[in-house]
Structures are given as structure tokens and as C-alpha cells.
Amino acid sequence: MIKKIIIIPFLFIGFGITAQNFNKTKLDSLFTVIDQNNKGMGSISIFQNGKEVYVNSIGYADIENEIKSNKNTKYRIGSITKTFTATLIMQLVDEKKLSLDTYLSTYFPEVPNASKITIEHLLRHRSGLFNLTEDEDFLTWMILPNTREQMLGRLVKRKVNFEPGAKTRYSNTNYLLLSYIAEEIEDKTYAEILYARITKPLGLKRTAYGKKINSKNNEALSYVLQEDNWNVVKNETHMSVPIGAGAIVSTPTELNVFYKNLFSGRLVTKISLDKMIDISKGMGMGLSGETFFNKQAYGHNGGIDGFQSLTLYLPEEKIAVSYIGNGVVMSPNSIIINVLDSYYNNNYQLPKFEKALKFTTEDLDQYLGVYVSESFPFQITITKENTVLIADAKDGPTFPLKGYSNHKFISDRAGAALFFHPTKNEMVLELNGNKVNFKRK
Incomplete structure (x- = not known):
């Protein structure tokens, strides 16, 4: 199944410990376990103080032709593209070719509310514009070449979701428009701008505007796991659709390397970087942010077709971690949490993958309800779809749960475990090493 390009804000909770001596063997063991249990295919890299201290790959770039993935395999990164696009826009701002206060109407007056929407609104997902990847016919036209006129034509027919600046709501449309604006200013294609301003100066040989996947060029196909078999995703998103939102x-x-240079000041001015990492209104510019190890982490995740990815950077620690999966069961968030727990914690235990239990729909009734906590930022509503339990975090992600013994449910996607105590109307959420108690209303 083709997945829309989406973002789920990542949550990182500090373990309250300091770095130990690096142990490559522990990380190798982690990825061996993930590989042997069919929980993922992809590649990982860790940088510390500007140098790569760990890299690994598991699975295949092309199963049919038995092409294994390696550190040079190219993957579609989805919405991590937005960090690149935001960087390009801020370079134009630094050069006085554009202003954050410039209105969208300067370039595309036909877009709804264009006279009220600024460049900053677009960068921070505060424009109120309809998210084109939520179009009811998206799965039909996303695999076809699309012109700018076609994309704008779909947008102008849509009503706005809210007035600019009223709230923050993620929309790929914002970064599609930023791509077009950059093209207008530079009189070049997005691919040419990306090459001239980022990939060439940084010497990136494997980072580019995507094309149709060719596994013979060490480009990964994407897969979904069905009945313990990896099946290739046949319908590829045509890159003319997401452009700077995910191409x-x-x-x-x-x-x-890109994140290291962004945060070291090589790509934008300190003033611009400070604006990019300002998350006071919910999102930064091309970046999301959470605390990790009691320190601030910034990054972005991505999902396109069967690919999922996550990059984060801890400025104070000067650590960058990136994982890109072309076959995903265990989420990139969960994998990176395990990676860093292993990296920093001598007592780290490898994940154990138990066999999920089967339930009747009546079995699940004892867990349903709305759960709240004094120490967690949003309530969690537990519902069901037939024999599957669903967790819906208000203002956060929605994810299905697999059930195990002792009222224990796990989400591989969110990297979370939920322990229910139905007779006490209580639930414990275990997320990224932190346990939070909830009461059922």
C-alpha cells in the first residue's frame, strides 16, 4: 500500500545517564536481531563530533535480484526533504532575495488566502492550506507525472482549514509551494537548486532529487511485510508530486553530513538557524524538536511509499543519527531509541520479539476508554476495529496495537508499550524508556 508523505512528531525521553565507551558489538547484535526477526530492512549511521562512528545495513535493496543493501545504498527519504527545502529558503532570506514576511500572493495570487499567507507561515505549517496528499484521488495521480499547473489547479479548488497563523497543522502543500517559490527566484529547477546550494558544496555524491528507482544503481526498492514475506511496493510516487516536500x-x-553542516553554520547564518529551531509555536522551520537525554534534539521524519526515515541531531552533544528503512515493521523511531539506548547504556537488553495473541472483539472491551495523566501532554483514547486495539493520542499519532501476555500491548510503529490494569481503570505507558501512569476517565 502506498503511504502518504506524513510527519509524526517524535518523542525522546532522557535516560539520565552519560555516554559510555562505544561498543560496536552491541549495535551489531541489535541489527542482527532486527534482521533475523524480519522486523526491518534499511541502513543506519551515527556521527559524533562530526565523524561517523557507526554504520550498518540490513536486508535487501532488491530482493528479487538478491541485491543486498550497503552503506552507499540510496533510499527515498520522504519528508526529511523538508529540512533541505527550509535550508534553501533560509539561504535566499540570508541573501535578501526573499523575506519571511513576503506574502504568497507575490508569486501565486490564485492560491486561497495568498494575500494573508507569508513565507514564514508556509515554513512553520501555519498557512491553513489544504494538504494535497489528503486528496481523495491522491493514490491515483501520485504515480503520474504532474505539472505545477496541475498541482496548483487542485489546490485552488480547496477551502482553507483555518486562517493563517491561527494554529499549526502539518501540510505538504506548504513545502510544495516553497519549492515553486525557490524555482521562481532562482530561475532553476528544484533539482538544480539543491545541487548548486547543498549537495555540491558539501560533496554529497548520493543525495539528489529522486527519479524512478533503479536497483542496479544501488537504489533501494521499498517493501511491505505480508504473511512473513517482503512484497515490493509496485506503485512509486512520481517525484514531480512532492518535490521539496519529499522528493x-x-x-x-x-x-x-547535511545535518552536521547545517548546525555548524556552514549552510545558513546563525540568525536563520535560530529561527529554524524555534519550536515555540509547535514546529520549527523544516525541523521538529523534543528533549533527549535532558538535552534538546532536532530532526525530521519521513514516509513515502514503503520507505520510512528519521534523522535527529543533538547540538550540545554534536551527535547525529539517521535511519532509513525500505522495509518497516519496527519504526525508525523505535530503532533509533534502541540504538541510542545501546550506545549509552551498559545495561541495555536486546529487544525480544514475542508472538502476538489473538483476541475476539469482546476481549478488547475491557481496555476501551479515555486515559489521562498529570505528567503526559495529551490524553490517549483506546478504541477497537474488529479484533484490533487502537491507541489515539490527542494531537499526536494514531496507531494499532498488538496484544501479548498480562494485558500488555505493543506498537512497533510508535515504539511504545501499554500495560493495562482494567479492574483498577489504570494504564502504564512505556515510551522511550520512560513509564507514565494513566487513569481511565
């Missing part, structure tokens, strides 16, 4: 291909190593 870049790269490797984890080169994503870390």
Missing part, C-alpha cells in the same frame, strides 16, 4: 533520495551517512 530527495539519500543515505543515512549523507543525511548526517
